[in-house]
Amino acid sequence: MSIGVVEKRPAARERILATADELFRVHGLRGVGIDRIIAESGVAKSTLYAHFPSKDELIEAYLVKADERWRGYLRQAAIAAGSDPKEQLVGLFDAVDDAYRRHQLYGCPFINAAAESEPGSRAHAATLQHKKAVREWVRFLAEGAGADDPVGLATSITLLIDGALAAERLEQDPALPAAAKATARVLVDAACR
Amino acid sequence: MSIGVVEKRPAARERILATADELFRVHGLRGVGIDRIIAESGVAKSTLYAHFPSKDELIEAYLVKADERWRGYLRQAAIAAGSDPKEQLVGLFDAVDDAYRRHQLYGCPFINAAAESEPGSRAHAATLQHKKAVREWVRFLAEGAGADDPVGLATSITLLIDGALAAERLEQDPALPAAAKATARVLVDAACR
DNA sequence: TTGAAATCGGACAGACCTGTCTGTATGTTT
DNA sequence: AAACATACAGACAGGTCTGTCCGATTTCAA
Numbered sequence: 056m057s058i059g060v061v062e063k064r065p066a067a068r069e070r071i072l073a074t075a076d077e078l079f080r081v082h083g084l085r086g087v088g089i090d091r092i093i094a095e096s097g098v099a100k101s102t103l104y105a106h107f108p109s110k111d112e113l114i115e116a117y118l119v120k121a122d123e124r125w126r127g128y129l130r131q132a133a134i135a136a137g138s139d140p141k142e143q144l145v146g147l148f149d150a151v152d153d154a155y156r157r158h159q160l161y162g163c164p165f166i167n168a169a170a171e172s173e174p175g176s177r178a179h180a181a182t183l184q185h186k187k188a189v190r191e192w193v194r195f196l197a198e199g200a201g202a203d204d205p206v207g208l209a210t211s212i213t214l215l216i217d218g219a220l221a222a223e224r225l226e227q228d229p230a231l232p233a234a235a236k237a238t239a240r241v242l243v244d245a246a247c248r
Numbered sequence: 249m250s251i252g253v254v255e256k257r258p259a260a261r262e263r264i265l266a267t268a269d270e271l272f273r274v275h276g277l278r279g280v281g282i283d284r285i286i287a288e289s290g291v292a293k294s295t296l297y298a299h300f301p302s303k304d305e306l307i308e309a310y311l312v313k314a315d316e317r318w319r320g321y322l323r324q325a326a327i328a329a330g331s332d333p334k335e336q337l338v339g340l341f342d343a344v345d346d347a348y349r350r351h352q353l354y355g356c357p358f359i360n361a362a363a364e365s366e367p368g369s370r371a372h373a374a375t376l377q378h379k380k381a382v383r384e385w386v387r388f389l390a391e392g393a394g395a396d397d398p399v400g401l402a403t404s405i406t407l408l409i410d411g412a413l414a415a416e417r418l419e420q421d422p423a424l425p426a427a428a429k430a431t432a433r434v435l436v437d438a439a440c441r
Numbered sequence: 442t443t444g445a446a447a448t449c450g451g452a453c454a455g456a457c458c459t460g461t462c463t464g465t466a467t468g469t470t471t
Numbered sequence: 472a473a474a475c476a477t478a479c480a481g482a483c484a485g486g487t488c489t490g491t492c493c494g495a496t497t498t499c500a501a
Binding site (some may be wrong): 067098099100103 | 446448449450451
């Protein structure tokens, strides 16, 4: 039945990850116990531990998945904004807007994970890596846009994105992403004269 | 022995709050148990529960104190920036810079608390209230600065502050506050023509 | 059909957590 | 001296958490 591709055995693993994603995002890493993930995913505890040797590793897998997804969203938003790099930088905030629309109130999985994990932990390292990758990519865009100071512009933009994502967990104000986008436009215009 | 002022009986309460502040800030709300606060503050468990009926109330007291302190820092930074409201808006980021310098790596107590508390909880409400108060005050400053759209400028500025504070827990880059400050200057200049 | 891999269901150990309770010590007020 | 407020020390109950283990059952390809 399977196609030529690898496609090993998705069943349980995917259900666990989907449930973990849903619960961790809403209630936080420490706010969700293994037992709850078991119960809501309908998977046996031994199965979960067969796939993920510890809760820490499950958390790591959750963050890896979130990283891929969120960077995909950002990429899509940039593509949707057209071919002008300046517009792409501004268009990034459509991804933020989508995030607000998709699930308001839960914030950025990475900022949240960093808040809950010890500064040296693997979860902390994963979020650090994610933010760095995003900033790097935004810098690339800023260079394409011909900014005077691409690193500076990338920093400004990512600070703004993080601020908007952090605020998502605090306030439901659906106008925030648009405000962030407008702010970004001011910054991009000022940086590329 | 006591002076004429009220000054009831600080001893234990202050020690508990100081310890809680230190531990909660670093390890998170759920990462610190009552027993640890007992041990490190050198206070008896019954004494702690005499002052704070539950951990939730201790957390609330911790957040109230953090709110007063942080708003005080912001106010001081504004005052130190002189009498020009535009300079005051930009000067806010000196408070962020001080926070980085004081304790790098621990981030904003409110963003962290929001990440760890359920969306409806008292801790969550406390952070929401704090952010709202700050934004309100920044809007007041923006009005004084003669911004075309004071609300918009206040939103931009607070988004930037939150972004910088969220990033404080992620990266130790001490250049971030200065970058945020430079960004703020661009925004303020663009908003007050 | 058969055999191996995956999954199930749930008991269990050991650690940790919050909050209660009992009893004692110390110093201040009346 | 008696009463009171505050603090101490620590045992304890009841709950939750992670992770282990074991036997029974399902799935699926050969």
